[in-house]
Amino acid sequence: MFLASRFTYQSRSNWRKILEEGKILVQGKPAKPSYSIKEGDEILYLPGDSFEPPIQTDFKILYEDTRYIAVEKPGDIPIHSAGRYRKNNLTDLLEEDPRFEKIYTIHRLDRETSGVVVFAKDPEAASKLADLFSKRKVNKTYVSYVWGNFPARLQAKGFLTSDPSSLIRKKRRFLSETSFQKLEIPEQDSETCETAFRKIGEGIFQGLSFSKVYCFPKTGRLHQIRATLYSLGFPLIGDKIYGKDERTFLEFIEGKDPDLIQKLGMERQALHSISLTFIHPFTGLITKIRSGLPQDFPE
Structure with missing residues (x-):
């Protein structure tokens, strides 16, 4: 079905139900689930009242000055409005706090990635720090838990492209x-990327070996750490898309409610932004913001 493959925030069964309720119009008329989309068709979605998925709201303020605020993001909340999350997102929740009024997004983490996120309090502050990110002058450290025995050190320099072997449209390799x-591969289907990895621990989890790994991304591409680890043969514990079996993600979006802990080890991906370090654009001081490990990570 076109809608389920293009807009993955709803499962196939949910889109079918929405169609049967007459909330999808094609050329101004309610469409049936069996309708085949043709070139030039105008599709209109009339969602009506909807309920957003619940989120974790126990974020913590790690740092604040007159220009910036850094937050410890939980592992189940998007940074900004997207898909089904219109108001249930970190940016909107922060702006509901009368202390902050308006905040400006500088960088992002995936919804299930936890850890340090920095916001600006005014446009000038946002522009200056965003410029440091774009010029790779912000040192980022993540901690990850991956399946397998990871090497002591590894430097992954190359390219991220779409994954033609995957049934998931947004998956990369x-x-x-x-x-x-x-x-x-065509240039328009690729991005350069570079990540350094250092193993800092290992153990047994659910009867399988795992490694605790520091990740130091030099570039900031979509799904960079997750796709790189997966392609190297060390998928993240708990990752629905880049985990041991992508069929779990397909079951998840179909609304089949798979046992995520049994199949993936965790209910969300074991990736955490543990620190950001940069030269403060206004004070000139070295600023390092750290976040502790989440309680839901393996011991």
Whole structure:
């Protein structure tokens, strides 16, 4: 079904129900689930009243000055309005606090990634710090828990491209520079990326070996750490898209309610932004903001 493949925030069964309720119009008329989309069709979605999924709201303020605020983001809340999350997102929740009035997004984390997020209190502050991010002058450290015995150190430099072998439209893959050149992938379907990894621990979780790994992304691409670890053969514990079996994600969006802990080890991906370090654009001081490990991570 076109809607389920294009707009994955609703499952196939949910889209079918929405169609049967007459909330999808094609060329101004209610469409049936069996209708085949044609070029030039105008599609209108009339959602009516809807209920947003519940989120974790126990975020913590890690740092604040006259220009910036840093938050410890929980592992089940989006940064900004997207998909089904219109008001249930971190930006809107912060703006409901009378202390902050208007805040400005500078960088983002995936909804299920927890840890340090910095917001600006005015447009000038947002522009200056965003410029540091774009020029790679912000040192970012993540901690991840991955399946398998990870090497002591690893430098992954190459490209992120779409994954033609996956049934998930938004899934990406990491290719080393050599592999990328051999495949002759079109330039518009790729982005350069670089991440350094350092193993800091290991153990047994649910009867399988896992590694605790620091991740130091040099670039800031969509799904960079997750896709790189997956392509290297060390999927994140709990990752629905880049985990051990992507069919779990397909079951999840279909509304089949899979046992995530049994299949993936956790209910969300084990990736946490543990620190950000940068030269403060206004004070010139080295500013390091740290966040402790979440309680839902393996011990």
